[in-house]
Structures are given as C-alpha cells and as structure tokens.
Amino acid sequence: xxxxxxxxxxxDGFWRKPMHKMSRKEWEALCDGxxxxxxxKLEDEDTGEVALTRVACRLLDxxxxxxxQYPIRHQFxxxxxxxxxxxxxxxxxWMPQTxxxxxxxxxxxxxxxxxxVSGSHDTVHEAGVSVRGITVSEFxxxxxxxxxxxxxxxx
Ligand code: SF4
Ligand code: SF4
Numbered sequence: 001x002x003x004x005x006x007x008x009x010x011x012d013g014f015w016r017k018p019m020h021k022m023s024r025k026e027w028e029a030l031c032d033g034x035x036x037x038x039x040x041k042l043e044d045e046d047t048g049e050v051a052l053t054r055v056a057c058r059l060l061d062x063x064x065x066x067x068x069q070y071p072i073r074h075q076f077x078x079x080x081x082x083x084x085x086x087x088x089x090x091x092x093x094w095m096p097q098t099x100x101x102x103x104x105x106x107x108x109x110x111x112x113x114x115x116x117v118s119g120s121h122d123t124v125h126e127a128g129v130s131v132r133g134i135t136v137s138e139f140x141x142x143x144x145x146x147x148x149x150x151x152x153x154x155x
Contacts, residue, residue: 002121003033003115003120003121004033004064004066004121005028005029005031005033005115005121006025006028006029007029007115007116010025010026010029010116014026015030015100015104015110015116016109019085019088019104019105020085020086022085027084027085029116030100030101030104030116031100031101032098032099032100032113032114032115032121032124032129032130033065033066033115033121033124033130034065034096034098034099034124034129034130034131035056035060035065035066035130035131035132035135036052036096036098036099036130036131036153037095037096037099038056038057038059038060038065038067038131039052039053039054039055039056039057039060039131039135039151040053040055040056040057040138040146041053041094042146042147042150043094048093050093050094051150051151052096052150052151052153053146053147053149053150053151054131054134054135054136054149054151055135055136055137055138055141055146055149056131056135056136056137056138057077057080057138058076058077058137058138058139059073059076059077060131060135062131062132062133062134062135063132063133064132065124065125065130065131065132083101088101088105089105092105096153097153098111098129098153100114111127111129113126113127113129134151136149
C-alpha cells in the first residue's frame with residue numbers, strides 16, 4: 001500500500017524548523033500513521049495521568065491505522081481534536097509518547113521507523129509502534145470495561 005499521507009517533495013529535516021513556520025503539507029506529513037491518537041483514553045481523576053486503551057474510535061480502521069472518514073470525521077466524532085502548532089501544548093498531556101508532534105515539540109529527532117526517515121510508511125507497523133491488529137471496537141466494549149484494555153507504550 002502506498003503512503004496515504006503526501007510526503008513527496010518535502011525538504012529533508014524540515015521537522016527541525018519551528019512548528020509555526022511549517023506549511024500545511026509539512027505539518028500533515030509529520031504524522032507517522034501509528035493510529036495511537038485514535039485510541040480511547042482513561043484519565044485518572046486524582047493524578048491527571050492518562051492511559052491509552054486498545055479500545056479504538058469507531059472510525060479507526062485497525063488494518064491501516066487510518067481514520068475511515070478523515071475529511072468528514074467531525075460529522076461522526078465532533079470532539080476529534082484538530083492538532084495545530086497553537087494548541088499542541090494544551091494537548092501534550094494525552095498525546096502518545098511516540099507521537100511525532102510530541103517529539104518535534106520537545107525538540108527531539110524522528111525515529112528511524114518514521115516514514116519521513118525510512119521512506120516507507122510500512123516501517124511504523126514493522127517496528128511495532130502502530131496499533132495495527134491490536135484494537136477492539138468501542139461498539140463492542142462497554143466503557144466500564146475499558147480499564148481491562150489499558151496498554152503500555154510503545155505498543
Ligand atoms: S499519535 Fe501522532 S503520529 Fe500517531 S497517528 Fe496520531 S497524530 Fe499521527
Ligand atoms: S475521528 Fe478519525 S481521526 Fe478522529 S479519533 Fe476517530 S479515527 Fe481518529
């Protein structure tokens with residue numbers, strides 16, 4: 001399968017420039033396609049700590065780790081967050097540890113399995129970083145049971 005994210009023609013290392021100076025294409029190309037941000041999370045009321053569960057958003061395709069309705073997703077999932085350079089700081093508390101937006105925000109470099117480094121979007125799956133094949137449906141999993149599906153990162 002070809003890379004569903006358009007990363008053609010981007011300058012090597014563009015991810016080291018300030019986020020607010022990135023073009024829309026560069027910003028979108030940061031995503032490694034792991035699908036972890038599409039997992040439901042549980043927040044500890046006392047500590048504020050957030051845990052990822054393997055219970056996926058209804059629109060996540062487990063085989064591709066992509067949103068099945070990305071352009072019109074807000075019609076189905078109104079609270080799906082649109083990450084921007086302006087709101088990333090407020091969202092760090094729940095973002096997956098390997099999420100590229102977190103790495104770049106924290107001034108870290110991209111891992112070797114990132115499609116921008118490897119040249120292939122398969123490497124995120126081959127490295128075992130994506131959620132391919134590990135999710136359960138939120139339709140089939142009552143919220144009371146989500147605690148049984150907490151996962152440690154990296155998955
Ligand atoms: S966790 Fe980050 S890198 Fe992974 S799919 Fe979500 S936005 Fe992309
Ligand atoms: S609506 Fe799409 S992008 Fe948003 S969390 Fe669900 S699967 Fe992910």
